[in-house]
Structures are given as C-alpha cells and as structure tokens.
Amino acid sequence: MIPGIRGTRDILPAEVGRWQQVERVARAVCERYGYAEIRTPVIEREELFAKGTGESTDIVQKEMYAFTDKGGDRITLRPEATPSMVRAFVEHSLEQELPFAKLYSLGPMFRYERPQKGRYRQFHQLDVEVFGVTDAAVDGEVIEMASAFVSELGIDTAELVINSVGCADCRTRFSAALLEALGERVPELCGDCQRRARTNPLRIFDCKVPADQPIIDALPHSEDFLCDACRAHFDEVKRHLDAYGLLYRVSHRLVRGLDYYTRTTFEILGAGLGAQNALLGGGRYDHLVKRLGGPDRAGIGFAAGLERLVLALSEGAGGTTVADAFVVAIGDASWPAARILARDLRKAGLTALIDYDGHSSKSQMKRANRSGARRVLILGEDELARQQVTIKEMGTGHQHTVARDQVTAHLLEIFHGRHRDDGIHRA
RNA sequence: GUGAGUGUAGCUCAAUGGUAGAGCGCCGGACUGUGGCUCCGGAUGUUGCGGGUUCAAUCCCCGUCACUCACCCCA
Structure with missing residues (x-):
C-alpha cells in the first residue's frame, strides 16, 4: 500500500x-x-x-x-x-x-x-x-x-x-515602546521571545511560557499607542x-x-x-x-x-444520505426488470439502491438493512408475472403490493405527505 | 524545526523472550422468496518498516516511518 x-x-x-x-x-x-x-x-x-x-x-x-x-x-x-x-x-x-x-x-x-x-x-x-x-x-x-x-x-x-x-505609524511607535519597556529584561525572557524582540516585538504577546507572563503583563497596550x-x-x-x-x-x-x-x-x-x-x-x-x-x-x-x-460541530451534526428504496430482485429472470425499476425511481428523483451480483434475497435484504434504506421494493418472479412490486417498510416490517406502473407515483405520494427533503435526512 | 507518547485483524484492544487472541464488524448456515434479534460455523494478521542482541523477538536495543498531543506557527 x-x-x-x-x-x-x-x-x-x-x-x-x-x-x-x-x-x-x-x-x-x-x-x-x-x-x-x-x-x-x-x-x-x-x-x-x-x-x-x-x-x-x-x-x-x-x-x-x-x-x-x-x-x-x-x-x-x-x-x-x-x-x-x-x-x-x-x-x-x-x-x-x-x-x-x-x-x-x-x-x-x-x-x-x-x-x-x-x-x-x-x-x-x-x-x-x-x-x-x-x-x-x-x-x-x-x-x-x-x-x-x-x-x-x-x-x-x-x-x-x-x-x-x-x-503603520502606531505600530512603529508601539514596537519602540515595547522594546523600551522591556529594556534590559529581554534576556530574562524565553528564547522565542528574545527572537521576537528582534524580529517582531508585537508577537511577544503570543508567548505561553509561564515565567514570561509577569514581564509581559507589565508591558504597555497597543490601544494606548493608537x-x-x-x-x-x-x-x-x-x-x-x-x-x-x-x-x-x-x-x-x-x-x-x-x-x-x-x-x-x-x-x-x-x-x-x-x-x-x-x-x-x-x-x-x-x-x-x-x-x-x-x-x-x-x-x-x-x-x-x-x-x-x-x-x-456538535456530535449529531451533518447526516448522511439514505436511500428512499432498495430494490431486491429474486430469481434470475427478475434482474433486468429490477434494474429498470431502479432506473425509473431515480428518474423520478428518488434515491434507489440495487445489488449487482445475483445474490440471494437474504443477502440482498441484509445489504438493504445495512444501507439504512427505508423500504425494500421486491421484484420476484411472482411479482413479475402479476405486474406488481412488493413494498416492505423496513421500520415496521409490514409489506404490501402495488401495481408496477404505480410504484413511483405511490412513493412520491408518501414523500409528498412527509415534506421530503431531497433524500437528505439528519441522523 | 523541537519534545513526549503510541504503532498487534476492517475497528476497539489483549497477550507472552518460545512465531498471536477477544469483542465488535464481515461472510455463511439454522430460515432453499425477506433484513434487524438469537444460536451455530467461518475467513483475515508480513504484530508499521529495517537492522541488532539472542538458540529463539510481537515483547529487549538502535534506526526509520507513521499517528497523537504539545512547543513553534496559525485557520
């Protein structure tokens, strides 16, 4: 690597x-x-x-x-x-x-x-x-x-x-005043401050060394030299x-x-x-x-x-995009139709996921669960034959069937009722 | 550029001078068209890298790289 x-x-x-x-x-x-x-x-x-x-x-x-x-x-x-x-x-x-x-x-x-x-x-x-x-x-x-x-x-x-x-004038006068106030105490300061005294005296105020603080506290303030x-x-x-x-x-x-x-x-x-x-x-x-x-x-x-x-940012800030639907295909014959279904959902503005290999329905369901998708659209050979899609709500586990040509309208309606927000949901 | 601490599985961490283990996660099965819970099974490591000491190093030593925090600097 x-x-x-x-x-x-x-x-x-x-x-x-x-x-x-x-x-x-x-x-x-x-x-x-x-x-x-x-x-x-x-x-x-x-x-x-x-x-x-x-x-x-x-x-x-x-x-x-x-x-x-x-x-x-x-x-x-x-x-x-x-x-x-x-x-x-x-x-x-x-x-x-x-x-x-x-x-x-x-x-x-x-x-x-x-x-x-x-x-x-x-x-x-x-x-x-x-x-x-x-x-x-x-x-x-x-x-x-x-x-x-x-x-x-x-x-x-x-x-x-x-x-x-x-x-520029104020700074010049202030720098001079700082050096004058410091006088012979410069060697008492830390190494960094001694360097600052030479290059840019104002930076002495950035010092965090405890021993230097009493000296720094006694220094004049920029405000008084404006x-x-x-x-x-x-x-x-x-x-x-x-x-x-x-x-x-x-x-x-x-x-x-x-x-x-x-x-x-x-x-x-x-x-x-x-x-x-x-x-x-x-x-x-x-x-x-x-x-x-x-x-x-x-x-x-x-x-x-x-x-x-x-x-x-506070802990829960941000959020990730979760899919509106995860399309699950069951049976070799269903995959082409499932891909078209996913395409149609996406075309309608919905976020849709679908697996690539011919995984088992179980394996696809697991992936759907892991993805956080709120529902799974099941398209198996039975659904294919009846021109239907089974919709499973992952939160409740309930499922029902909808006619294939009603699916996107059905989902959009659900979202319309819930004031959908571009698929982005706070965690 | 300086200092200190830490590097072991994907993640969080154990372990012993005799070549490594847990939990979580992941994969599979129980459930051959259905996730989460449960149970069962499984895979994975050049112990950061290089060198040294030693019969033997993940452990000790040196170097190096990386990470973390601080100095410095600055958002």
Whole structure:
C-alpha cells in the first residue's frame, strides 16, 4: 500500500456530511451578506506571498510548498487565500464589475508544518474579503457575519476577541515602546521571545511560557499607542459591535501573525479544540492592495478553518444520505426488470439502491438493512408475472403490493405527505 | 524545526523472550422468496518498516516511518 502524505487526510464518507453542512452554511451566509464567490488557483507565484503575506512571517520563511516549475518559474502552493484574492481583485478590476467588492472563496491551503490537532499540511478555509471600504461599519458587519456564521453552525461556546494594532505609524511607535519597556529584561525572557524582540516585538504577546507572563503583563497596550484616527476607528468598530448586541472581549494581546494587518484584528476561539483553538481570524489590511500593485484600496476579511469548524460541530451534526428504496430482485429472470425499476425511481428523483451480483434475497435484504434504506421494493418472479412490486417498510416490517406502473407515483405520494427533503435526512 | 507518547485483524484492544487472541464488524448456515434479534460455523494478521542482541523477538536495543498531543506557527 502506498500511504497518503503526512499532514493530509481523507475526509471519509462517515464525516463528509459534517463538511457538507459547514460548506452549505458558509455559502448561505456569504450569499446572504452580499458576497460573490470566486475561485482562484491553488498555485501562485511565490513572490505573491513573499510580498503579500510578508517576508518576515514563518509562513513565507519556512512553510511554503514552493518549487521551480519546468519553465523555470518560482511557484508555490498557496499557504493562505488573501493575497490570491487581492491579486484576482486587481488583475480583473473587480471593483468595476461588482456593486460591492465583497468576495468569498472556499478551498484548500498548504503549509509545511508539523501536524497536530486542528492543524494539517493541507487544510481548508473559507476566506472572506471586502475591498475599498474604510468605514468602520464594514469592520462591524464583517465581524457580525463571522459571528453569525459560527452560531448558525450551532457552535455556541465560541468567544469573540478583538483588538486594534493601529496603522503603520502606531505600530512603529508601539514596537519602540515595547522594546523600551522591556529594556534590559529581554534576556530574562524565553528564547522565542528574545527572537521576537528582534524580529517582531508585537508577537511577544503570543508567548505561553509561564515565567514570561509577569514581564509581559507589565508591558504597555497597543490601544494606548493608537493615533487619533486609529483610536476613533476602533471606538467606532466597538460601537457597531455593541449595536449588534455582540459579546466580545478586547484583548491587547491579540496580535495576529501576518504582516499586513492594520487597525482592527479579531478572532473567534472555539472550546475543546486543543492548542489550535482559533476557528477563524482576520482583520483589516489597508495597504495590501496597493502593495501588490493595485489601486490604493483598503481591505478587511477573515479566514475560517474548516477542519476546526467540523471539529467544533456538535456530535449529531451533518447526516448522511439514505436511500428512499432498495430494490431486491429474486430469481434470475427478475434482474433486468429490477434494474429498470431502479432506473425509473431515480428518474423520478428518488434515491434507489440495487445489488449487482445475483445474490440471494437474504443477502440482498441484509445489504438493504445495512444501507439504512427505508423500504425494500421486491421484484420476484411472482411479482413479475402479476405486474406488481412488493413494498416492505423496513421500520415496521409490514409489506404490501402495488401495481408496477404505480410504484413511483405511490412513493412520491408518501414523500409528498412527509415534506421530503431531497433524500437528505439528519441522523 | 523541537519534545513526549503510541504503532498487534476492517475497528476497539489483549497477550507472552518460545512465531498471536477477544469483542465488535464481515461472510455463511439454522430460515432453499425477506433484513434487524438469537444460536451455530467461518475467513483475515508480513504484530508499521529495517537492522541488532539472542538458540529463539510481537515483547529487549538502535534506526526509520507513521499517528497523537504539545512547543513553534496559525485557520
């Protein structure tokens, strides 16, 4: 056997219903809020992420699946969606096309990381982006939508956390203030934090080492270093969230890892997910579009981890398709007629199963039982001769006969009375 | 990239330095045109892979791969 690649997973039939539910809700919510779907390639030029995601990030430095293709170009599997969304927005001048430049996309991302709970090398994200709106009302709407998405999935233990990292000026001043506050205590911090102090002081807030916490707790807060404009924007965002009645926690320690974030950042944290507990995260990136060669347009968005959402879904969520009917043929002569019966049921929009080999009726019944089909349509030599079909309700064991040419109408009537739902039934 | 734990049947797990067993599942029969319950019977393993120690390794040692969790990073 040739095994699958480390950090990748097969989403098996037993759990695919949960995925379909997450995807269904994701699409429904996005469409309701006026987002248009876009599908971008999984391969892009390496420089798109070097410039977009940021040369200093670990994603770009050591986690990309990058290679030189046969034409000599540097290519990479996308590690995140935002730069691709920006590229497509710019490349196709989408702001000319759409009433609002609000886009969403669903698809796989790739990062060469050590797998653990909620983290894989191929993982899937819902990515949502809005371009060209600086007003804080869009921050509020995006965050409200993210929150609505999670709660519509029935995940009710999630926590919304927000912060503002300010504009480039605020960040520069804040970083300097952090280093100054740290002063000579840098060597007391853990190795990772010493490295962060050199590369990106804001990330010190991500530290989990207990010994470092007293020092970190004493550090200044980003909120106190916001310029007037950024402060006003953040206040306005909070007013919007309050107006929506959303519960949130402002955390000055929420500093997101990607270089492009400005002002608003937010995350929704799930419970019981282990260390990788961010269901979704995002923020504003007011200079990214221009930085990637486009017009000077603001941007804001978030990415949600589908694996984590599936993990956070309640036990009974999802569901599998069970057949409306299982056709059982008895006797060699019945098989051709049974196959036509199955075809006719399917043509009428019903889900029908039928065996392939000339198995015994018993064996077919067992398979029918295992399939979960709600009824078995028996077509044996007796029925064939009388132009009938025996219908056995698996739940009760009762059976009755119906004329062959009435079968589909008969079944459709049963479903009509029960508000049939495309054959998909919750477990 | 770092650390810890774990790899035995399809699944969940036992076992012993003397070449493996249970439960569930699967297949068949009792019921030769009828599932679920019951009873009876049956099949399946290169004990992750490679090497070492040993008369003998699934068990001990080394390496390697995979999985799990955590660090790191982030969805």
